[in-house]
Amino acid sequence: MDRFVDAFLNQRVIDKYLPDILWGMVVTIEVAAAVVVTGILGGLLLAALRSFRIRALNVLIVLMVDVFRSLPPLVMILIAYFGLPNVGLSLSGFTVLWLVLSLVLAAFAEEIFWSGILSIRKGQWEAARSTGLNFVQTLAWVILPQAIRMTVPPLTNRTIAITKNTALGAVIGVPEILMQAQTAQSFSGNATPLLLGSIAYILLFIPVVAVGRWLETRFAWGRA
Amino acid sequence: MELFVDQFLNFEIMHQALPLLLRGLGMTLQLCLVVVPLGLAGGLAVALICRSRWRAVRWPAFVLIDFFRAVPPLVLLIFIYAGLPFAGIRPSPFVAVCVAFLLNTSAYYGEIYRAGIASIGRGQWEAARSTGLNSFQTLAWVVIPQAVRNVLPDLISNTVEVVKLTSIASVVAMPELLYSADMARSLTYNPSPIVAAAAIYLALLWPCVRLLSRMEHRVGR
Numbered sequence: 090m091d092r093f094v095d096a097f098l099n100q101r102v103i104d105k106y107l108p109d110i111l112w113g114m115v116v117t118i119e120v121a122a123a124v125v126v127t128g129i130l131g132g133l134l135l136a137a138l139r140s141f142r143i144r145a146l147n148v149l150i151v152l153m154v155d156v157f158r159s160l161p162p163l164v165m166i167l168i169a170y171f172g173l174p175n176v177g178l179s180l181s182g183f184t185v186l187w188l189v190l191s192l193v194l195a196a197f198a199e200e201i202f203w204s205g206i207l208s209i210r211k212g213q214w215e216a217a218r219s220t221g222l223n224f225v226q227t228l229a230w231v232i233l234p235q236a237i238r239m240t241v242p243p244l245t246n247r248t249i250a251i252t253k254n255t256a257l258g259a260v261i262g263v264p265e266i267l268m269q270a271q272t273a274q275s276f277s278g279n280a281t282p283l284l285l286g287s288i289a290y291i292l293l294f295i296p297v298v299a300v301g302r303w304l305e306t307r308f309a310w311g312r313a
Numbered sequence: 314m315e316l317f318v319d320q321f322l323n324f325e326i327m328h329q330a331l332p333l334l335l336r337g338l339g340m341t342l343q344l345c346l347v348v349v350p351l352g353l354a355g356g357l358a359v360a361l362i363c364r365s366r367w368r369a370v371r372w373p374a375f376v377l378i379d380f381f382r383a384v385p386p387l388v389l390l391i392f393i394y395a396g397l398p399f400a401g402i403r404p405s406p407f408v409a410v411c412v413a414f415l416l417n418t419s420a421y422y423g424e425i426y427r428a429g430i431a432s433i434g435r436g437q438w439e440a441a442r443s444t445g446l447n448s449f450q451t452l453a454w455v456v457i458p459q460a461v462r463n464v465l466p467d468l469i470s471n472t473v474e475v476v477k478l479t480s481i482a483s484v485v486a487m488p489e490l491l492y493s494a495d496m497a498r499s500l501t502y503n504p505s506p507i508v509a510a511a512a513i514y515l516a517l518l519w520p521c522v523r524l525l526s527r528m529e530h531r532v533g534r
Contacts, residue, residue, distance in 0.1 A: 096399035155526070159473075159518040161480035164491055164511050168321075172504030175320045204529050249382075250474070256385035260484060267388050271395070280399035283392050287384055294383035302379075 095279075102281040106273040110285045113269035114293065120186055120265060121252045127191040129248065132198020133233075139199070140206055140228060150199065157196035162254050165189045170261045182263040186255065194251045201244050205236030241308040245301040253294065266290060323505040330497035330506040337493030338513055344407075344479045344489055348414040349472055355415050356422025357457075363427055381420035387481050389413045394485045406487040410479075418475050425467045429460030466528040473521050477514070490514070 139150050157165075169185045180188070209232050217227040259267035270286030362374045381389070394409040404412065433456050441451040461468065483492035494510035 093400060097396075151526075155519060155522050156515065158522045159477075159515050160511055161477040161491070161514060163480045163483070164494075164507060164514060167491070167495060167498075168504055168507050168511065171498060172321060172507065175502075175504060176316050200526060200529065207530055253383075253385040256387040257481070259387070259391075267385070267391065271391065274395060280396040283396040287388055287392055290385060290388055291380065291383050295379060298379050298383050 097280050097284050099277075099279050099281045102273075102277045102279045103285065106269075106277065106282050107285065109269045109273055110266060110282065110289055113264060113266035113286070114289050116183075116263065117255050117265040117289075117293065120183065120190075120255045120258065120263070123187050124190040124194060124252060124255070125248055127187070128194025128251070129198050129244070131191060131195030132200075133202055133237075135195060135199040136202035136206060137228060137233070139203055140232070141224075154196040154199050157193050158200070162189055162193050162251075163257050163260065165193075166257055166261060182258060182261040185261060186258040186263050190251060190254055193254075194248065197247045197251065198244060201240045201247065202236065205240040206232060208239060209235050238308065242301075242305040245304050249294065249297055249301055252297075253290075256290075320503060321505060321508050323503055326497075326501050326503050326505045327509045330494070330501070330509065333493045333497050334490065334506065334509055334513065337488060337490040337510070340488055340493075341476075341479055341490040344410065344482060344487075345476050347411055348418065348479065349475055351411065351415050352418030352422050352475060353468075355419030356426055359419050359423030360426035360430060361452075363423065364430065378420045378423055381416050382424075384417075386413060386417045386478055387484060389417055390481060390485060406482065406485045409485055410482045410487055414475070414478070417478075418471070421471050421474075422468070425464050425471060426460065428467070429464035430456060432463045433459050466525060469521060469528075470525050473518055473525070476518060480514075 135150050135154070139147055166185055166189050169180065169189060170182060173180060213231055213235070214227060217231040218224075222230065255263075255265055256267045258265045259271060262268065266286045266289045270282045270289075273282035274280060359374060359378060363371055363378075365371050365374075390409060390413040393404060393413050394406065397404060397409075437455055437459065438451055441455040442448070446454065479489060480491040482489050483495060486492065488496075490510050490513060491507075494506045497506035498504050
């Protein structure tokens, strides 16, 4: 038992490396917030563009969405981080992580918003247009507000799942929680930082998971 | 443009790396054949435990589900692979990946089954029991088959996520598809092998994603 405490809850190691882990939490929150904002806005924009039903554009959107839903994020991260510098485009690890995860979230969010838009009955479009609203006004003031309400639970769950991928940043040197924990673990030769890192993630994400659970019952599909 | 093709779509290098990539693909498929059934079975167990009559059984199950949904799978994997040796347990990369995936995916599959079972009305239970089936038979032959059908899109979608997730095994030096591709990249100083690996993932998963998006939009309408 003593050995266990020494390896996983070592007070000396905690004192020394806790600031690093806390700093990692700040970086994780920064990337996560940036990804959530750009990813969801990007998805909403794509879904809105798709409702214009311009054939060539929609083929492109569907293609993009399919590709970003099919590829593992780590594969795209490695291509962007190790590949792009060879063609003269060096992006920082932070930028690569943000860009890739935003694109992935945008792809999933587009699908969810589009399902929401499709679920609004045709009569809503017709009624809004007949009151003199133009297409964009109808989309913005009548269709999207109803569609978005229904997409809250699936979108929340998907957003949480994708935001957790910020841990992949450790592979390309983004100083987020996991990276800080691994570095501290190898410097200290002790597993305590890994436990601290896990606890940091739990502190960050348990509230979000709980809110997601609550939203799921509050905005259940089809009740809107 | 030529530089781009040379760097990302260099067929010569892709061709050289192909045997390595195929071996990696074999490993990825093997891994999927282990972790997907494990997750499906673990998830079902979790969903049934969550329906237990006793609160002392139900509560810890819910806490564990939320716990494993809050920890990123890569963190769990690193903890098992790099942390447990300090407690005297030394899992091989394969075992570490399987354990991490079992814990993570059971939580996700469990939530899906739970929603499915909840979608089956009381009448189905009562009708099945009144024909003389016991409660285990009711669950196995009446409730679960209908529940699975109701949440099939979610089950497929989660399975696609699990297959994609196997790529993180590369971080603990397990020679699956992405690891092999990255090794070929560092040997050739050219990212084309990873692009080839991406193409393989795409070929595997695109049909599933297409199918899913059709299913989802039908449900949405």
